[in-house]
Amino acid sequence: MSQLITEVQPDVEIYIQSIYQTVVQRNPHEVEFHQAVSEFLESMAPVIKKHPEYQKYAILERIVEPERLISFRVPWVDDQGKVQVNRGFRVQFNSTLGPYKGGLRFHKSVNASIIKFLGFEQTFKNALTGQPIGGGKGGSDFDPKGKSDLEIMRFCQSFMTELYKYMGSDVDVPAGDIGVGGREIGFLFGQYKRIRSGNEPGVLTGKGIGYGGSLGRTEATGYGCIYFLQEMLASQGLELAGRQTVVSGSGNVSIFAIQKAQELGAHVVACSDSSGYIFDPNGIQLETVKQIKLVEAGRISDYTLHHPEASYYEGSTNIWNVDCEIALPCATQNELNEVAARQLIDNGVIAIAEGANMPTTLEAVHILLANNILFAPGKAANAGGVAVSALEMAQNSMRLSWSFDEVDGRLKKIMQHIYQDSIEAAEDYGFEGNLVAGSNIAGFKKVAEAMIAQGIV
Numbered sequence: 001m002s003q004l005i006t007e008v009q010p011d012v013e014i015y016i017q018s019i020y021q022t023v024v025q026r027n028p029h030e031v032e033f034h035q036a037v038s039e040f041l042e043s044m045a046p047v048i049k050k051h052p053e054y055q056k057y058a059i060l061e062r063i064v065e066p067e068r069l070i071s072f073r074v075p076w077v078d079d080q081g082k083v084q085v086n087r088g089f090r091v092q093f094n095s096t097l098g099p100y101k102g103g104l105r106f107h108k109s110v111n112a113s114i115i116k117f118l119g120f121e122q123t124f125k126n127a128l129t130g131q132p133i134g135g136g137k138g139g140s141d142f143d144p145k146g147k148s149d150l151e152i153m154r155f156c157q158s159f160m161t162e163l164y165k166y167m168g169s170d171v172d173v174p175a176g177d178i179g180v181g182g183r184e185i186g187f188l189f190g191q192y193k194r195i196r197s198g199n200e201p202g203v204l205t206g207k208g209i210g211y212g213g214s215l216g217r218t219e220a221t222g223y224g225c226i227y228f229l230q231e232m233l234a235s236q237g238l239e240l241a242g243r244q245t246v247v248s249g250s251g252n253v254s255i256f257a258i259q260k261a262q263e264l265g266a267h268v269v270a271c272s273d274s275s276g277y278i279f280d281p282n283g284i285q286l287e288t289v290k291q292i293k294l295v296e297a298g299r300i301s302d303y304t305l306h307h308p309e310a311s312y313y314e315g316s317t318n319i320w321n322v323d324c325e326i327a328l329p330c331a332t333q334n335e336l337n338e339v340a341a342r343q344l345i346d347n348g349v350i351a352i353a354e355g356a357n358m359p360t361t362l363e364a365v366h367i368l369l370a371n372n373i374l375f376a377p378g379k380a381a382n383a384g385g386v387a388v389s390a391l392e393m394a395q396n397s398m399r400l401s402w403s404f405d406e407v408d409g410r411l412k413k414i415m416q417h418i419y420q421d422s423i424e425a426a427e428d429y430g431f432e433g434n435l436v437a438g439s440n441i442a443g444f445k446k447v448a449e450a451m452i453a454q455g456i457v
């Protein structure tokens with residue numbers, strides 16, 4: 001390796017800027033991907049200064065370029081007999097630490113930019129868990145809203161009929177994300193098995209408990225986010241109990257973040273969906289939210305039919321106007337902007353933990369950090385979901401099923417380690433207390449060291 005002639009650029013800031021420029025040129029119009037790369041590169045200068053070998057081995061140049069992006073046609077027939085065509089994606093971003101791992105998103109907004117930002121962040125998130133998993137992500141612009149069970153099944157079967165070619169329990173292991181829950185994973189798994197004979201339970205995670213799923217996976221992202229939040233609060237001698245809390249979204253992550261927060265005594269007063277939010281001064285009745293969202297597939301506005309003392313407000317992002325000490329963005333990317341950040345600060349917020357992926361815009365992150373708000377970035381705070389997915393893979397390999405408490409106990413330890421690693425990395429590189437930089441650096445270093453060990457690939 002001593003003959004490597006990669007020129008080491010002495011001005012690290014210029015070097016890092018050139019990496020960003022190349023990403024923008026190579027991926028024009030992919031604004032979400034640019035945003036994720038930009039946020040990551042903001043943490044890199046002291047790392048590259050301390051480790052010139054990362055420049056020599058072109059780690060940054062390689063890490064921002066996905067190993068592979070697969071894009072494919074997904075034709076299916078709707079209930080009226082009409083042929084529909086969607087686009088499917090899988091980005092296999094980085095396999096240095098293990099098989100590509102990351103969810104599938106079915107949402108009308110899905111495009112290459114969104115899948116690439118998610119796959120890029122997933123690489124560092126998965127590294128932070130300390131488990132042997134690389135980064136991947138996928139999905140489709142298919143909109144599951146208003147579709148029948150049979151339409152969802154036909155779509156999933158068509159999607160898998162192409163995706164299976166790139167999967168395998170040691171190759172690429174998808175799971176759920178927005179619009180993909182237990183029902184969709186079941187249909188996807190059924191079709192995979194039908195095409196590839198033999199039993200390979202570890203090829204997908206988030207499966208039903210009766211056929212290889214792990215207890216605790218459904219709860220893992222939301223619970224993990226609260227475990228991380230607890231660590232962050234405890235570092236300042238604070239607790240969650242009694243604190244007014246607002247949680248955006250009302251899907252998988254939000255519901256179980258609310259459940260754990262309430263269990264720990266938080267007073268959760270608001271949650272939302274893509275149309276608007278509800279405010280319940282008596283505290284959100286989670287069983288009603290579960291009934292509306294998990295059973296009836298209804299709108300969050302229906303909550304007020306059951307609880308007339310609650311109010312419904314149009315416009316999902318207005319949820320950040322609600323007074324709170326704890327804010328948990330758990331819905332989607334860029335749902336908390338500069339204006340919302342200032343409003344939260346004016347209202348006395350003390351801590352924000354991202355259950356969703358990149359829900360806070362970069363400008364809003366800067367404002368929150370500058371105002372010393374405790375801020376837990378998604379790639380650390382929402383890593384509990386993928387961590388328990390990796391535990392599901394481990395159980396599948398061993399042909400074992402652990403109890404809920406066993407899985408939950410491991411999840412808690414993993415979240416505590418992620419907090420510790422991130423806070424230490426921040427301190428080591430001159431970003432004391434900044435978990436955005438700390439999690440970027442801690443995740444990056446694990447991948448970078450392994451990339452060097454594995455040669456130029």
Ligand SMILES: NC(=O)C1=CN([C@@H]2O[C@H](COP(=O)(O)OP(=O)(O)OC[C@H]3O[C@@H](n4cnc5c(N)ncnc54)[C@H](O)[C@@H]3O)[C@@H](O)[C@H]2O)C=CC1
Pocket residue numbers: 176177178179180221248249250251252253254272273274275316317330331332333335355356357382383385386
């Ligand atoms: N499911 C998982 O294990 C993990 C999910 N995440 C992230 O968490 C976020 C939520 O995912 P899930 O809960 O799994 O999806 P989900 O499909 O179960 O729920 C998404 C929720 O967000 C709401 N929503 C969508 N757009 C919205 C908007 N513009 N404003 C307000 N609400 C909106 C939907 O109404 C729904 O309640 C996503 O960013 C996802 O990438 C991150 C780590 C793991």
Ligand SMILES: O=C(O)CCC(=O)C(=O)O
Pocket residue numbers: 101102103104122125173174175176177205357382383385386387389
């Ligand atoms: O469980 C998984 O494999 C992926 C979860 C996920 O998509 C995420 O962490 O954003």
